[in-house]
Amino acid sequence: MAHIPDGVLSLPVLIGGGALAAAGIGLGLRAIDERDVPKTAILAALFFVGSLFSVPIGPSSIHLLLGGTMGLVLGVATFPAVFVGLLLQATMFGFGGISTLGVDTVNMALPGVVLGVLARPLLGRVSTAGRVAIGAGVGALAVAGTAGGMALALALSSPDYVPSLGVVVATQVPLAAIEAVVTGVLVAHLARVKPEVLGLTAFEPAPLPVVVPAAESIEVAS
Amino acid sequence: MSEAFLCAEAAVEGSRLDRFEPRTRVAAAVAVVVVVLAARSLPLLAGLVPVALIAARLAGVGVADLARRLAHVEGFLVVLALLLPLTVPGPAVVTFGPIALSQSGLERAAAIVLRVNLSAIALFTLIGGLEPIRLGHALARLGMPEKLVHLLLFAARWVGLVAAEARRLDDALRVRGFRARPSAHGLRTLAHFIGQLLVRAFERAERVEEAMRCRAFAGRFALVDEGRFTRLDAAFAVGLGLVLLAVLVVDRSS
Incomplete structure (x- = not known):
């Protein structure tokens, strides 16, 4: 899980994270107009539900983050969507933290937004295999970015945490691998089924040739 | 489970x-x-x-x-x-x-x-x-930007619907004898599962957006409780x- 609870980070890190998150949310809100609100919200709900999916690994299970997918689909609007998701988790499950809301938002959203904005234009130019590869890269790097953000927030808070960071980051490696596979297949799936979601133009089949049967060949069923 | x-x-x-x-x-x-x-x-x-x-x-x-x-x-x-x-x-x-x-x-x-x-x-x-709805109203009264409050209220409403959709897909998988495993097949299935969920959610959002505009939604919710x-x-x-x-x-x- 990418939640840092209250009580771990130092005050400057909390304030810095809060300011960054506020800036990101502001940008995201400006990018969506009133009509896009339902769409963004339903995707926020989807990603919230998506974080409940788990892949069993040995005795434990891994929950997906879907940060890369969010960035690809929502762009800058990922910031408000993640923030809303975190608020919902706080109320529905009592998860997360209050003071760390900003830091958690940035850790989850920023890597996805950066990767999504960079990778989205490439999707239109490649074949399905290329889309799987781009999706896999975005998925894995987004998890790496989230883990890196957590490590950075901890390291900036106190040098005492530095020796533990390797372990914190290492626990995210299996998740990165799983997200890579899932995001890769997912992006190819979306490009095929609903390309608008990824900003690609919808596939329009060539109009079928209209064949008018000769008049004598029409038989009227009695 | x-x-x-x-x-x-x-x-x-x-x-x-x-x-x-x-x-x-x-x-x-x-x-x-x-x-x-x-x-x-x-x-x-x-x-x-x-x-x-x-x-x-x-x-x-x-x-x-x-x-x-x-x-x-x-x-x-x-x-x-x-x-x-x-x-x-x-x-x-x-x-x-x-x-x-x-x-x-x-x-x-x-x-x-x-x-x-x-x-x-x-x-x-x-x-x-x-309740997320009450939280939304509280945050709106505490000065959270209106658009963000709308986002929260919509998302809170839809979590249940998306979860129900996910449960239907999950049931469909289980009926076919699928067991989640960290195998290539399992992960591919998970990706298609989420992809399909996303497609359906997106289409639902489009329908809802059209329906709301038909009913003259002006981008503003009334806060119905008294607070x-x-x-x-x-x-x-x-x-x-x-x-x-x-x-x-x-x-x-x-």
Whole structure:
């Protein structure tokens, strides 16, 4: 899980994270107009539900983050969507933290937004295999970015945490691998089924040739 | 328990705090967390743990729910706090052969464990179980940007619908004998599962958006509840304020 609870980070890190998150949310809100609100919200709900999916690994299970997918689909609007998701988790499950809301938002959203904005234009130019590869890269790097953000927030808070960071980051490696596979297949799936979601133009089949049967060949069923 | 992808996370039951105005609960949670983060005295923090547990119990929080929530936090702390006594330099208090636990490291670790757990208890008790719609209204009245509030209200409404859709897909998988495994097949299926969920959610959002525009949605929700502070809120706020003030005074004087 990418939640840092209250009580771990130092005050400057909390304030810095809060300011960054506020800036990101502001940008995201400006990018969506009133009509896009339902769409963004339903995707926020989807990603919230998506974080409940788990892949069993040995005795434990891994929950997906879907940060890369969010960035690809929502762009800058990922910031408000993640923030809303975190608020919902706080109320529905009592998860997360209050003071760390900003830091958690940035850790989850920023890597996805950066990767999504960079990778989205490439999707239109490649074949399905290329889309799987781009999706896999975005998925894995987004998890790496989230883990890196957590490590950075901890390291900036106190040098005492530095020796533990390797372990914190290492626990995210299996998740990165799983997200890579899932995001890769997912992006190819979306490009095929609903390309608008990824900003690609919808596939329009060539109009079928209209064949008018000769008049004598029409038989009227009695 | 589902055998496929979806794992049920029981939402918190509505608590006895529902009688308070949601803004009071939000403000109370923020105040408690701020005081817990500001407190430095270890004995005081330790003394607050039973107080917090009793308060949570009085608020109607189930023991099992709270235990599950805290177990989740402890998972994060295991890595972070266990290594501190080994790595923070300082006079060793306990030595097992080559392993020496430093006093300052132990103190740091204890402070973090106590603060994290106290904050988690406070958040779980005060905010957990608050209906998302009421939280949205409270945050709107506290000055959160309107668009963000709409986003929260819409998302809160749709979590249930998306989850129901996910359950249908999950049932469809299980009926076909699918078991979630970390195999290539399992991951590919998960990707298609989420992709399909996303496509359906997106199409639903389009329909809803059209339907709302047909009904002349002007991008503005009325906040339907009254949201009045009562004497109960005042009593709670004053009581909690006095307790927190006392905590701060004791902390700074010790």
